[in-house]
Amino acid sequence: MHKLFPSQLADEQIYLIIREDWVYLFLKVLVWIFFASALVMFNRFANANLPDLFVGTWGQITSLFSQVYTLFLTLSLFLIFVFHYLSIQIITGIRIVDIKQEGLFSHTISELHIDKIEDVTSETNGLLGNIFGYGNVFVQTAGTVERFEFINIPDPAGVEKLILDLYEKNSNFAKDAENNS
């Protein structure tokens, strides 16, 4: 079985896998495009106005600078993808798992059992959030981590409803088990 997180059980049903909304990824890529276009604009401008920069020794220095800058751009685009891809929230039948990749050297996994939930709040703020339907979900807990935060996720109201439905289902299941014993 392909596990999404280390403690996943074999029969544990996965209801939802959430990543940051595509709008936020797009905004990060937009910033990257700005830096990439800086290189393109430099080449165009310098070719037109400073042609000596591309001839002889200076040409080689300019070429070297461009190549190292391209390495930097390639790496930054790759890391944008890595951080987006590896930061996920998973809602299963019995728990919520928050996996965060914060930087290259920090990978955090937090788990919250559904029956430890005290309160769930969803919010959609701002113009972009309302247009594209993304926002935040806050899960208040009775555990060590007081609040689980799902930031900039798609359809926060739907996620809130799902968590509450699972909480109800878990509560009913626990009550039935108690009555039967």
Place this chain on the structure above:
Amino acid sequence: MNLSNPTNLLIAGVYYVLTGILTFFSAFGIYILIRYGKSTPLAFTVSVIYGFLFLTILAQSYNTLNSLLA
């Protein structure tokens, strides 16, 4: 590569430091993507494509450095 000239030495030093850092971050990025991405096809494909692209540009830059410092 002629490193007897202090200017050449400086250029080579800066180049190696910069590319060394970029290479380290690239390698570590690929490592964590494959480790935490659970070796899914997408993670693996992106890693291979990125690795190939990075090494190609790195090789080109090294050739440029060599011809600059010759």
